[in-house]
Amino acid sequence: MTERVWWRDGVVYQVYPRSFADANGDGIGDLEGIRGKLPYLAGLGVDAVWISPVFPSPMADFGYDVSDYRGIDPLFGDIDAMDALLADAHALGLRVILDFVPNHSSDEHPWFRESRRSRDSAFRDWYIWRDPAPGGGPPNNWLSNFGGSAWAFDEATGQYYLHLFLDRQPDLNWRNPVVREAMYDAMRFWLRRGVDGFRVDVIYHVLKDAAFRDNPPNPAYREGVDATANRFLPTHIADLPETQGIVAAMRAVVDEFPERVLIGELYLPLERIVAYYGEDLKGANLPFNFLLIGAPWDASFIGGLIERYEAALPKGGWPNWVLGNHDKPRLATRVGDAQARVAAVLLLTLRGTPTMYYGDEIGMRDIAIPAADVRDPFERNEPGKGLGRDPQRTPMRWFPREGAGFTRGIPWLPIGGDVAAINVESQEGDPGSLLWLYRQLLVLRRAHPALSHGAVQVLGCSHAVLVYARTEGDERFIVALNFTHAAAEPPVPLVGEVVLSTHGAGARGPLEGDEARIVRAPAAG
Known part of the structure; x- marks a missing residue:
């Protein structure tokens, strides 16, 4: 059995701080707002709160x-507010994970201001500067993830600097050992204050090709449809072999403090995701597995994905699963309201650490954002492609009234028109609600070792139904999920006591359309 630690047995809940709870009425969520909702999170049954960035920032990319x-940006509070949040969270048994953004800083960071002052600056090599190409123009064909060239020309010094995201986000030079140590010390600053770990933003981008070679064309690119950055394969700007050394060094920093976790953001194929566990599991504790977010919502496909992922894990590597985050369309938007209930059972019964996204537990959907109200720079840079992330970042709905209990001011993004049903207060009193289902699942998961850290085995799957077992010692549960709207016979018999069904505890026989069922298998012998 794997050693028991909180980030293996627990459930992570992502908070997008601008949108979770606004305590001061300015229309933007803040740390005091999060702090006030910690009892809700503890009562929900999650174990850790991951907070997207709250550091000082000009907010070009929020x-x-x-x-x-x-530091802490005044928009969210101050360092005392963070200390108070940490203290309250720990008193409630909750862990706190901060977002760490190592690939780039703001162009307003003192390091970059000094770096761009002159070619002779002591900070020049803290960022990535290059001369123009021999014929003029950018040094190579690298593209920004937010559209256009990844190189911005600095008139004062006559060189280009690299920015894989906005030109307001210059890339740090992780080949410079002084930069690495400065960033590791920043991590230690927060770990000493009691932060329980980090989710590391685009960890696979931190190193770039030392020879600055052009990226090769992407044969699958669709002009006018795909993000411009996809015109070329990211061969020389992402997932370089040397990146593993940086990840291992970050992990070593985290391991200086007891019971901390390092999570890496990775949008990579399966075989590359698992490489980030590192040699002898000294890389990321949890290389984020986003494969379910983009997977076809099909029982057979997802059954195969579970088996491939489990087979690819290094010995001792702990799996994790994610169904939503601040960069992708919301779960209920992708699969529909009825299947969102099936998805909840899937996420919270698979082997591995689940990460929930705020509002998914009440079925929040993407909200259409009028063009005049668009805030996301991705959408502004590439309009009309549906790449904007504002729709899934709208405010949390706490109450069925104006402001949704999120703010007494004007919210920074629209709240949406379906708040009367999709809110915490209304669902807390409804045993048939999605919120109740999440709470039931979290109680079951906490109460039964088989569901929190037991082995997983896919027993059978068809286009419609996926069935798998979770086993720990003598305890065994069978999970059956119907991915369609029509009744379907499971591919294997469901023998035992029904302990939870999305259609009521009395469910028997074939699965109803959109039903998920958990059965306690009878004891052997």
Whole structure:
């Protein structure tokens, strides 16, 4: 049996701080708002809160452009507010994970301001500067993830600097050992304050090709449909072999403190995701597995995905699963309201650490954002492609009234028109609600070792139904999920006591359409 630690047995809940709870009425969520909702999170049954960036920032990319790695932006509060949040969370048995953004800083960070002052600056090599190409123009064909060239020309010094995201987000030079140590010390600053770990933003991008070679064309690119950055394969700007050394060094910093976790954001194929566990499991504790987010919602496909992922894990590597985050369309939007209930059972009964996204537990959907109200720079840079992330970042709905209990001011993004049913207060009193289902699942998971850290085995799957077992010692549960709207016979018999069904505890026989069922198998012998 794997050693018991909180980030293996627990459930992580992502908070997008601008949108979770606004305590001061300015229309933007803050740390005091999060702190006030910690009892809700503890009562929900999650174990850790991951908070997207709250560091000082000019907010060109809403906090992912950091101007000080050791502070709190006044928009969210101050360092005392963070300390108070940590203290309250720990008193409730909750862990706190911060977002760490190492690939780039803000162009307003003092390091970059000094770096661009002159070619002779002591900070010049903290960022990635290159001369123009021999014929003029950018040094190579690298593209920004947010559209256009990844190189911005600095008139004052006559060189280009690299930015894989906005030009307001210059890339740090992780080949410079002084930069590495400065970033590791920033991590230690927060670990000493009691932070329980980090989710590391685009960890696979931190190193780029030392020879600055052009990226090769992407044969699958669709002009006018795909993000511009996809015109070329990211061969020389992502997932370089040397990146594993950086990840291992970050892990070593985290391991200086007891019971901390390092999570890496990775949008990579399966075989590359598992490489980030590192040699002898000294890489990321949890290389994020986003494969379910983009997977076809098909029982057979997902059954195969579970088996492939489990087979690819290094010995001792702990799996994890994610169904939603701040960068992708919401779960209920992708699969529909009825299947969102099936998805909840899937996420919370698979082997591995689940990560929930705020609002998914009440079935929040993407909200259409009028063009005049668009805030996301991705959408502004590439309009009309549906790449904007504002729709899935709208405010949390706490109550069925104006402001949805999120704010007494004007919310920074629209709340949406379906707040009367999709809110915490209304669902807390409804045993048939999605919120109740999540709470039931979290109670079951916490109460039964088979569901929190037991082995998993796919027993059978068809186009419609996936069935798998979770086993620990003498305890065994069978999970059956119908991915269609029509009744379907499971591919294997469901023998035992029904302990939970999305259609009521009395469910028997074939699965109803959109039903998920958990059965306690009879004891052997």
